[in-house]
Amino acid sequence: MSAACLVVGGARRLGAALAVELAVAGADVAVSSRTPAAAAPVVARVEQLGRRAVAVGGDMSSRLEARHVVRTAARELAGLDLVVYAASGPFDPTPPEDLDEAAWDGSMDVIARGLLFCAQAAREVFLQRDGAQGHDGARDEGDLQERGGVEGQGGRRHEGVEDGAATARRGTVVALTDVVEGDLWPRLTPHFAAKAAQIMTIRLLAAAWQDDGVAVSGVAPGPVDVPDDERRAATERAARRLGYPRLLRPAEVTAMVLRCTREPGLNGGSHVVRA
Secondary structure (H helix, E strand, O other), X not given: OOEEEEEXXXXXXXXXXHHHHHHHOOEEEEEEEOOHHHHHHHHHHHHHOOOOEEEEEOOOOOHHHHHHHHHHHXXXXXXXXXXXXXXXXXXXXXXXXXXOHHHHXXXXXXXXXXXXXXXXXXXXXXXXXXXXXXXXXXXXXXXXXXXOXXXXXXHOOOOOOOOOOOOOOOEEEEEEOOOOOOOOOHHHHHHHHHHHHHHHHHHHHHHHHHHHOEEEEEEEOOOEOOOOOOOHHHHHHHHHHHOOOOOEOHHHHHHHHHHHHHOHHHXXXXXXXXX
């Protein structure tokens, strides 16, 4: 059996790599971008792996469009088990004193607000399912291959808000967050401020929805080796600065995402992936 997954921001870079890795692990995948055409190459790669795939277009910073993306994915895949929120805003190093409204809003709208609206829509879809099928039902994320390990921000395993909860898992939202503790990056202030807001949003949504059987978690991958990285040299410098011996592989990040679908103790946390 397969699971049905939506990867938001899945047309390029890490989002695209995760969409393919989820297909390798046995998932049918919906790939969203601002336009369906941008997601078409990734959809083709997923289909080459023998999995069902669909492209969906929409702006996740709009509540209406976020709902359209999630509902379309669920309709086309005949259900939805996992939503991976990989969308990110502009990544333009700028001194904080030079930031303007567009620079600030560009990150906040996509990273923080977009996650909220996406998660709201996902919860609606998850709760429309017949009973509690999902984590223990006809579409079981446990059918996907398990790989890798995970730890909480700052090197501690996060004890999630769902520990001990008896509610059956109906669906999971996993956002790609970032390592926000330790070394500071002032020239990327909008990005990291938005990621901090995203991480707190994850905690709050997980606490609010745990009794609904809806889990919300974050995975903080650090620097990842992706083929379409236009800033490869900067990525490698970031890895050295963070103490990574090498760039992470997309499969390692995918393994952390899949653990979030299975382990109640990871609900509500932002979990750092180490090389």
